[in-house]
Structures are given as C-alpha cells and as structure tokens.
Amino acid sequence: xxxxxxxxxxxxxxxxxxxxxxxxxxxxxxxxxxxxxxxxxxxxxxxxxxxxxxxxxxxxxxxxxxxxxxxxxxxxxxxxxxxxxxxxxxxxxxxxxxxxxxxxxxxxxxxxxxxxxxxxx
Amino acid sequence: xxxxxxxxxxxxxxxxxxxxxxxxxxxxxxxxxxxxxxxxxxxxxxxxxxxxxxxxxxxxxxxxxxxxxxxxxxxxxxxxxxxxxxxxxxxxxxxxxxxxxxxxxxxxxx
Numbered sequence: 001x002x003x004x005x006x007x008x009x010x011x012x013x014x015x016x017x018x019x020x021x022x023x024x025x026x027x028x029x030x031x032x033x034x035x036x037x038x039x040x041x042x043x044x045x046x047x048x049x050x051x052x053x054x055x056x057x058x059x060x061x062x063x064x065x066x067x068x069x070x071x072x073x074x075x076x077x078x079x080x081x082x083x084x085x086x087x088x089x090x091x092x093x094x095x096x097x098x099x100x101x102x103x104x105x106x107x108x109x110x111x112x113x114x115x116x117x118x119x120x121x
Numbered sequence: 122x123x124x125x126x127x128x129x130x131x132x133x134x135x136x137x138x139x140x141x142x143x144x145x146x147x148x149x150x151x152x153x154x155x156x157x158x159x160x161x162x163x164x165x166x167x168x169x170x171x172x173x174x175x176x177x178x179x180x181x182x183x184x185x186x187x188x189x190x191x192x193x194x195x196x197x198x199x200x201x202x203x204x205x206x207x208x209x210x211x212x213x214x215x216x217x218x219x220x221x222x223x224x225x226x227x228x229x230x231x
Contacts, residue, residue: 035220037166045158045166045209047220059218095165106213107156107171114165 002026002110004079004096009115016086016119022079022096022112030074033099035108036081038092038117048094049081064090086119093117125149125210125223132229138198141226143210145191149221153213155193157186160225161206169208170195197228205230 008020020036036048049070050059058070069082079096093116097108126144133139143155157170169180173188185196197204210223 037220037222044207044225045160045211045222047211047222050220061219097166100171102171102175102177105154105156105172105175107168107177108158108166108211109168109171109177111165111167 004098004110004112006094006096006112006115009094009117011118011120012086013121014086014088014119017082017084018086018117020081020083020094020096020115020117022081024077024079024098027098027110029072029077029079029098033106034070034072034079035097035099036070036079037095037097037108037111038090039095039114040089040092043092046092050099051079083117086117088119091117091119124214124217124221125212127208127210127223127226129224130227130229132231133197133200134231135200135202137200138196139200139228140197141195141208141210141228143193143195143223145193145210145212145221146214147191148216149191149212149214150188150193150210151191152215155186155188156211157184157195158209158211159204159206160209161203166209200230202230204228 067085093114095114096112098110100109158166160166170186207225
C-alpha cells in the first residue's frame with residue numbers, strides 16, 4: 001500500500017525546535033517531489049515547503065523562511081522538516097504530501113495522516 | 122487572506138448539482154491551472170482534480186471542473202451525503218514560487 005506516515009509532533013514552547021519525519025512506504029520517495037502542508041486548528045490548508053526529487057531545489061513559504069528546513073533521506077525513504085524559532089502561530093497539523101505528475105500537471109496525490117505541532121508556553 | 126478566493130460555504134440537497142468557484146490571478150490559475158482537494162472532517166485532504174478538468178483514477182465522474190482565464194470551478198452533480206466536506210482549490214504561483222490554497226469552501230448537504 002502506498003502511504004506516508006508523519007511523526008515527531010508534540011508540544012513545544014515558543015522559540016523552541018522540533019523535527020518532523022515522514023516515512024514513505026509502497027513507493028520510492030526519492031522519485032517524487034515532496035511537500036509539507038499545514039492546517040491550523042479550524043483553519044484552511046497552508047503550503048509550507050517543497051523539495052524536488054534530487055533534493056537540489058527547495059522552496060519555502062515566506063512565513064517559515066529562515067526557520068524551517070526541509071530535507072530527505074533516500075536510504076530511509078523519508079522526508080523531514082526541521083523547525084526552529086517556533087511561534088504560537090505555527091501551531092497546526094503538519095501533513096507531508098507527494099506530488100505526482102500527469103504530463104505537465106502536478107498535484108498532491110498522496111497525503112499522510114498528519115502530525116500535530118502545538119506551540120505554547 | 123488567501124490569494125485564491127473561494128466562497129466560504131455552499132449547500133445543496135441530495136441529487137442536486139452544486140458548483141464551487143475559485144478566483145486567482147495570471148501567475149497562478151491563469152498560468153498553471155488549478156487542482157481541487159476534498160477534506161472530510163478529521164481526515165487528510167484527498168485529490169479530486171489534478172488539472173482544471175481531469176480527475177485521478179478512482180474519483181467519481183460526478184466531480185468535474187473547468188477553468189476560464191484566472192478563475193476555475195468545481196462541479197459536483199448527483200450530490201450525496203458523503204460529499205459533505207471542505208473543498209480547496211490550489212495552484213502553483215510562478216511569480217511567488219509558492220503553492221497557494223484557497224481559503225476553502227464548506228459544502229453542506231441538506
């Protein structure tokens with residue numbers, strides 16, 4: 001079965017750090033572009049970060065630039081999000097998502113179940 | 122405030138056809154098209170449309186989409202109770218170098 005499983009969420013104080021993992025199964029993660037998307041409680045979806053299949057092209061949303069780092073490990077078939085200088089407004093469920101391409105169209109076809117990050121004192 | 126604009130809510134009765142709109146700009150929907158996602162309460166989003174008018178395999182043909190310029194719409198025909206969910210449009214913005222999501226439309230099946 002093709003799936004993504006996130007882990008690493010939890011409660012952290014403002015200014016703290018947390019590292020999220022996303023383990024892929026049923027497919028080779030290094031063959032796909034990958035993303036992190038978050039959803040604050042009761043709010044909509046918000047794109048966070050992108051990494052290409054080779055790990056050479058990376059994009060971040062402006063609100064996480066300089067604080068979050070996306071990476072991937074082919075040997076572990078996993079995606080990561082290192083978060084630092086966390087703010088209360090970073091509180092959200094964080095999803096990892098696979099981008100699949102149909103000709104020129106790319107879309108997030110596989111999503112993990114999400115992991116909750118709570119930033120609070 | 123999202124750069125992609127959706128109505129916050131929509132509703133319909135079983136069997137009806139409802140449409141949800143998504144308005145963007147020339148650097149996102151106008152250039153790169155639109156994707157649609159369905160999110161049932163408490164679950165992860167699910168891909169419904171990977172282009173303005175194409176569905177991945179497994180998505181019922183009751184779901185259809187279209188695009189005109191910098192706007193797009195998702196249509197759901199033969200509305201069913203299990204269609205009650207939040208629907209999000211999304212597009213890559215080539216100028217901002219970011220993926221954008223609409224604010225979401227909560228669909229209620231009356």
